[in-house]
Amino acid sequence: MNEHETLEVIGKPYPKKDARIKVTGECPFGGDIQVPGMLHGKMLRSPHAHARILSIDTSKAEKLKGVRAVVTGKDFPGILYGNFMHTRDYLPLAIDRVRYMGEEVAAVAADDEDTAWEALNLIDVEYEPLPAVFHHEEAMKEGAPLIYDDKPGNISCRSVWEFGDIEKGFSESYLIKEDTYRTQPIKHGMLETHTCIGFWDANDKITLESCKQSPYVVWRQLAMGLGVPPHNVRMKQTFVGAGNSGGKQEAMPMDFASVMLSRKTGRPVKIVHTMKEVLTIGHMRHPFKIDLKIGVDKEGIIKAVDCYAIADGGAHTSIGQLSIYLLGAFFMAAYKIPNVRYQGYRIYTNKSWPGALRGHCAPQSRFAFEGLLDDIANELGLDHFEIRKRNAITPGYEGPNGFKITSCGFKEALDKAKEVSGWDKKKGKLPKYRGIGLGAAGFATGANIMGMSACSALLKVQEDATVALQSGATDVGQGCDTVLPMIVAEVLGIEPDDVSFALVDSDYTPIDGGTWGSRVTFYAGNAVKVAALDARKQLAQVAAEILKAKEDDLVFKKKKVFLRGNSDKSIELDRLIRHCQNRKGMTIMGRGYYNAPAEIPDHITGKGNFTPTYSFYVQVCEVEVDPETGQVEILNMWTAHDGGREINPMLVRGQLLGAALMHQGQALFEGLIRDDKGRTLNPSFLDYKMATSMDIPARQEFYSMEMPDPEGPFGAKEAGEGSGTPTLAAIANALYDAVGVRFTELPIIPEKIYRAMNKKG
Amino acid sequence: MKQEIELRINGQTYEVEAQPWRTLLEVLRDQLNLTGTKQSCGEGHCGACTVIVDGQAVNSCLMLAFEAQGKDILTIEGLSEGGQLHPIQEAFVTHGAVQCGFCSPGMIIAAKAFLDQNPDPSEAEIRKAISGHLCRCTGYVQIIEAIRAAAEKMGTR
Numbered sequence: 001m002n003e004h005e006t007l008e009v010i011g012k013p014y015p016k017k018d019a020r021i022k023v024t025g026e027c028p029f030g031g032d033i034q035v036p037g038m039l040h041g042k043m044l045r046s047p048h049a050h051a052r053i054l055s056i057d058t059s060k061a062e063k064l065k066g067v068r069a070v071v072t073g074k075d076f077p078g079i080l081y082g083n084f085m086h087t088r089d090y091l092p093l094a095i096d097r098v099r100y101m102g103e104e105v106a107a108v109a110a111d112d113e114d115t116a117w118e119a120l121n122l123i124d125v126e127y128e129p130l131p132a133v134f135h136h137e138e139a140m141k142e143g144a145p146l147i148y149d150d151k152p153g154n155i156s157c158r159s160v161w162e163f164g165d166i167e168k169g170f171s172e173s174y175l176i177k178e179d180t181y182r183t184q185p186i187k188h189g190m191l192e193t194h195t196c197i198g199f200w201d202a203n204d205k206i207t208l209e210s211c212k213q214s215p216y217v218v219w220r221q222l223a224m225g226l227g228v229p230p231h232n233v234r235m236k237q238t239f240v241g242a243g244n245s246g247g248k249q250e251a252m253p254m255d256f257a258s259v260m261l262s263r264k265t266g267r268p269v270k271i272v273h274t275m276k277e278v279l280t281i282g283h284m285r286h287p288f289k290i291d292l293k294i295g296v297d298k299e300g301i302i303k304a305v306d307c308y309a310i311a312d313g314g315a316h317t318s319i320g321q322l323s324i325y326l327l328g329a330f331f332m333a334a335y336k337i338p339n340v341r342y343q344g345y346r347i348y349t350n351k352s353w354p355g356a357l358r359g360h361c362a363p364q365s366r367f368a369f370e371g372l373l374d375d376i377a378n379e380l381g382l383d384h385f386e387i388r389k390r391n392a393i394t395p396g397y398e399g400p401n402g403f404k405i406t407s408c409g410f411k412e413a414l415d416k417a418k419e420v421s422g423w424d425k426k427k428g429k430l431p432k433y434r435g436i437g438l439g440a441a442g443f444a445t446g447a448n449i450m451g452m453s454a455c456s457a458l459l460k461v462q463e464d465a466t467v468a469l470q471s472g473a474t475d476v477g478q479g480c481d482t483v484l485p486m487i488v489a490e491v492l493g494i495e496p497d498d499v500s501f502a503l504v505d506s507d508y509t510p511i512d513g514g515t516w517g518s519r520v521t522f523y524a525g526n527a528v529k530v531a532a533l534d535a536r537k538q539l540a541q542v543a544a545e546i547l548k549a550k551e552d553d554l555v556f557k558k559k560k561v562f563l564r565g566n567s568d569k570s571i572e573l574d575r576l577i578r579h580c581q582n583r584k585g586m587t588i589m590g591r592g593y594y595n596a597p598a599e600i601p602d603h604i605t606g607k608g609n610f611t612p613t614y615s616f617y618v619q620v621c622e623v624e625v626d627p628e629t630g631q632v633e634i635l636n637m638w639t640a641h642d643g644g645r646e647i648n649p650m651l652v653r654g655q656l657l658g659a660a661l662m663h664q665g666q667a668l669f670e671g672l673i674r675d676d677k678g679r680t681l682n683p684s685f686l687d688y689k690m691a692t693s694m695d696i697p698a699r700q701e702f703y704s705m706e707m708p709d710p711e712g713p714f715g716a717k718e719a720g721e722g723s724g725t726p727t728l729a730a731i732a733n734a735l736y737d738a739v740g741v742r743f744t745e746l747p748i749i750p751e752k753i754y755r756a757m758n759k760k761g
Numbered sequence: 762m763k764q765e766i767e768l769r770i771n772g773q774t775y776e777v778e779a780q781p782w783r784t785l786l787e788v789l790r791d792q793l794n795l796t797g798t799k800q801s802c803g804e805g806h807c808g809a810c811t812v813i814v815d816g817q818a819v820n821s822c823l824m825l826a827f828e829a830q831g832k833d834i835l836t837i838e839g840l841s842e843g844g845q846l847h848p849i850q851e852a853f854v855t856h857g858a859v860q861c862g863f864c865s866p867g868m869i870i871a872a873k874a875f876l877d878q879n880p881d882p883s884e885a886e887i888r889k890a891i892s893g894h895l896c897r898c899t900g901y902v903q904i905i906e907a908i909r910a911a912a913e914k915m916g917t918r
Contacts, residue, residue, distance in 0.1 A: 013857070015854045015855050015857070016854075016857065016859055016860070018859075018862065019853065019854040019859040019862070020846065020850075020854055022859050022862030022865050022866075023837075023846065023850040023853045023854055023859060023862075023865055023866075023869055024797065024837065024838070024840070024841055024846070024850065025796070025797015025798065025836070025837035025838055025866045026797065027862055028796070029799070029863065031796075031799075031800060032790075032796035034794070188897070189895070189897040190861070190863070190897055191799070191801040191802075191807055191809050191861075191863040191864050191895060191896075191897065192799075192801065192861070192863045193801065239861075239862070240861060241799075241861050241862070241863030242860070242861035242863060242897050242898050243861075244897065274803065275801060275802040275803060275804070275807075476861060477859075477860030477861030477862065477898045478860065479860070650856075650857040650903075651857060653857065653903070654857045654860055654898070654899050654900075654903050655860075656900075657899060657900030657901075657902045657903065658860065658896075658897070658898045658899045658900040659900075660900060661900035661901070662897065662900075684802070684804060684806065685802045685804065685806035685807055685895065686804060686806050690895055690897065691900075692892045692893075692894075692895065692901075693887075693888045693889075693891050693892050693894070693901040693904075693905065694888060694889070694892045696888070696900060696901055696902060700902070
């Protein structure tokens with residue numbers, strides 16, 4: 001096996017394979033695609049936060065010149081679709097009720113976009129407004145308007161669990177502290193808005209071409225909502241202009257509308273959301289109110305944790321059953337907690353709704369936990385690193401909820417971050433208004449969350465010693481289009497450039513779980529590696545005959561197959577492949593599949609191991625606050641992480657940098673603002689502020705522990721997404737050090753800092 | 762309502778009929794099929810649609826196509842020559858400055874306009890030059906490094 005020899009490809013900074021077509025503008029994103037006969041679609045949205053639909057009259061719109069079809073909710077079979085079976089609450093288009101301002105009630109297809117927009121104004125919808133509720137705490141109260149008749153208390157889903165004995169844990173505690181933390185909704189902020197082209201052909205084959213990051217999830221949901229068997233649906237993935245989860249993870253009303261408009265017209269229908277639509281409608285980060293209580297003994301060892309958390313769930317559940325579990329679960333992935341109670345409730349309100357977003361509830365979870373842990377350390381007079389090290393998860397640890405820790409370099413990362421940040425020289429010794437703080441987190445490497453969580457791969461070995469790789473994995477910019485070919489190249493002794501990477505097409509590419517939860521390198525990477533080994537075995541059998549050697553003694557390297565220790569006894573790889581094809585009739589196809597040895601955790605009862613392997617992050621932040629304005633400057637950011645072996649360090653660094661900066665924005669200024677009527681007040685990048693190049697820390701450094709994971713392909717595990725998970729905490733903790741105020745509500749805008757400093761005096 | 766206009770794009774002349782309210786971005790993408798220039802926010806806040814007009818980087822979503830008549834327009838399609846990537850494009854590839862790539866054409870075009878005026882910029886100047894461009898993937902650092910590397914390479918050519 002090459003793996004035990006020097007690695008030729010793994011660990012090298014290969015440029016992203018699609019970068020060349022992206023820098024020339026050739027790369028076709030969904031919006032760039034034109035299809036002959038194509039119509040343009042637009043969505044009509046509810047102006048009410050909560051209302052009954054009494055009637056919809058589309059006749060005037062249909063008569064407008066250039067309008068080819070109008071659809072409403074009644075054109076669909078009325079089947080609820082979504083993720084977990086018990087939380088399905090989406091309809092393709094609303095039928096008799098709208099639950100938030102922006103909900104889709106009808107759609108138009110016309111010859112051009114202007115006509116489609118104009119036609120929307122001609123659709124008469126008669127609404128009967130219903131009492132609405134906009135705050136999750138209000139929505140839980142008795143007598144609050146019910147958003148779904150069958151969801152008492154407006155509970156969209158819950159995750160309630162207790163492990164160990166918290167009463168005993170708190171009774172054994174020397175110090176118990178509690179606080180309430182609040183986090184805001186932020187948007188995914190991808191630049192490519194949701195885009196789709198739907199086509200329903202005469203054979204009833206329904207094709208959706210769209211920028212989906214989990215195409216097979218969409219494939220299944222489309223079939224579900226349309227009430228057709230999945231084989232009738234063909235999901236073709238376009239290049240994805242970033243996703244960060246959200247609407248690119250699921251089938252959206254626009255997707256259903258485009259295929260139904262196509263059915264009515266017999267023509268392909270393209271729908272592109274405007275950025276205003278993206279910022280107004282669903283999918284965002286869950287806003288939480290987190291009541292957290294931690295008890296520790298005299299040494300600062302955690303004895304018990306109790307948390308009551310409620311999330312503002314908006315009008316739909318999306319993947320929220322997982323989200324509400326994850327907030328509590330991410331308490332359990334960093335420190336040893338023997339006794340824990342978690343009560344998480346996701347509450348419906350009449351607003352645009354949250355779902356998954358880069359880091360999926362870990363940042364909010366760590367923001368609360370790490371802040372309170374610092375307060376405890378301060379009261380005990382313990383160093384902030386010391387309290388974390390005393391409680392840190394270690395290899396082989398099994399949590400009371402069933403988390404099983406395998407490879408773990410958390411303590412090593414703590415030591416590294418402390419050393420490189422010069423913590424001992426800085427903590428408590430910085431000038432006034434300067435501060436240093438740290439945050440830590442454990443993060444996941446994918447999960448078996450529901451249904452199909454496996455990955456598979458097919459590869460076709462070609463006569464010029466190249467490989468056409470088909471996996472079900474989707475690149476959203478994170479680099480699997482390069483990392484997966486690197487794995488094939490390593491196994492077969494060729495170059496990454498010799499391996500092509502296919503976009504997902506549900507009619508041709510193998511099935512896959514999707515791009516979420518930092519799963520692709522690990523899950524798809526293992527499947528791809530198995531497929532490459534399968535192809536290599538077939539080649540090795542023939543090479544062994546030709547070279548009169550044992551298969552196990554053959555080495556595949558530099559496009560040759562040779563006898564270990566005797567490179568003169570060799571055959572060129574392309575010759576070998578041609579020999580297989582032309583002389584033996586063997587076309588070499590590799591096949592592989594993989595599912596991780598993790599359980600399917602119960603998201604309601606919290607029991608089970610969430611992910612096959614955990615990654616760990618320690619981030620130290622140094623800030624300076626301007627006392628005149630409350631403005632914060634990030635002077636330094638040091639991140640030490642255990643992300644296994646980095647298959648491509650340049651791509652990993654890009655991920656680390658991107659995730660951290662996104663969360664810097666959430667910590668200090670970013671957020672979606674809705675008024676008390678559920679209206680989004682900043683649905684434009686003019687007012688919805690994301691971090692720019694002016695916001696990046698003056699200095700930032702990343703340190704990988706480079707500890708290969710035993711299960712990951714070539715030792716890889718989650719690397720990148722997690723770097724944003726401790727950032728909210730690291731910044732808030734550094735601000736505490738700088739100005740002596742504990743900020744428990746995000747974002748920590750200059751006004752808040754200024755007022756808090758003045759109040760403190 | 763449509764009127765004929767003549768645009769000079771990437772050294773070539775295009776005659777198009779467009780309504781007077783069409784933006785340069787709409788005409789480039791929808792009528793001329795020059796889709797390398799991306800549409801994102803459509804309001805001038807993200808920089809994805811940046812093109813160079815008479816040496817200046819502009820948001821093509823904020824310029825009417827009519828206003829661009831008689832001017833030299835450079836889009837991302839016109840940057841590489843004879844199949845050779847421009848040094849800025851090459852540096853974006855080799856420095857990991859491209860992830861999803863949706864901001865890349867606008868970012869690269871902005872970098873071109875900027876380096877033409879400032880061949881030897883500091884990191885702080887580069888940061889400022891691309892501050893009107895949003896990128897949610899990269900955290901900007903590898904983009905800044907790529908622009909700096911391109912400047913060095915262009916300086917020694």
